[in-house]
Amino acid sequence: MDWLAALITGLALPAAATALGFAWKARTGRLHAARAAGAAGAASVRDETIEALELERAALGSAATLVQFSTEYCSRCPSTARQLTGLAAEYSGVRHVEVDLTHRGHLAERFNVLQTPTTLILDADGVPTARIGGVPRLDAVRDHLDALTGRTRVTS
Template identity: 55%
Template sequence: MDLAPALVVGLGLPAVALLVGLAWRARDGRVRRIRGRGDVPAAAASAIHPGATASAPEAERLGLAGDALGAGATLVQFSTEFCSRCPGTARVLAELASEYGDVRHVDIDLTHRGDLADAFRVTQTPTVLVLGADGRATARVAGVPRIDELRDELDTTTGRSRVRHHA
């Protein structure tokens, strides 16, 4: 092999891998607002919680009710036994929920629940759904959430306002 093609391959592949990695990292943990019902499929209904309809709120489709739900919002974290980032995420989300009087954190283990992972299109853990007071998803986070973005989403969902201090 000539030197020029070897250099192109030797330098090109790592450069492409770096760009793909940076693009992946830029998306990881971002809070995405859910518009309509497209991000949480209707197929998640009766397969998970018998009797739930396709138009039922995500909370009902997950079998969450009563004390499991926050009056203002609920942070639903999908985790697995093998997720190294999930325990730390759970601690941060529980702490964040405690900052709000009306927000709860619920952790759902998907290790043996492939049906839930498929129904809610969970392709990585942690994945977090933000449910409003009505039990419907308002936002979704794939990966470790960016806490400032998640706080902004909770403020919007709960109607809470806070003054930001910029350094």
């Protein structure tokens, strides 16, 4: 390899890695709305979701549920759980449920969890309305919960 090709490669690889890192960081923690299933499909999606999560209907909130996927070795999961529990306490009818994937890997495959924490936001019927990979940005979660619960907030 000549020196020019080596120089170009030596400069291009770190630049590409930096660009990918910035793209990953920008995407992590963002709320992504789930696709609407339609009226007929919503009941089916709800039943599949609740059954797949192995949750009792009583574990879900009456207005919304924050389902956090975590593992034993996740360093960011305990602080995320505290934040989501506190956020759920701000709303009437919103619950936070933590699902440990350490010994339930089939759930990671079923819900396509590639990193922990990952959070699903379920509506009152148990239908997923949003998904967040990584530590959630709480303002976005609040805005989404406001829309689900019909709560209005005055922002300063």
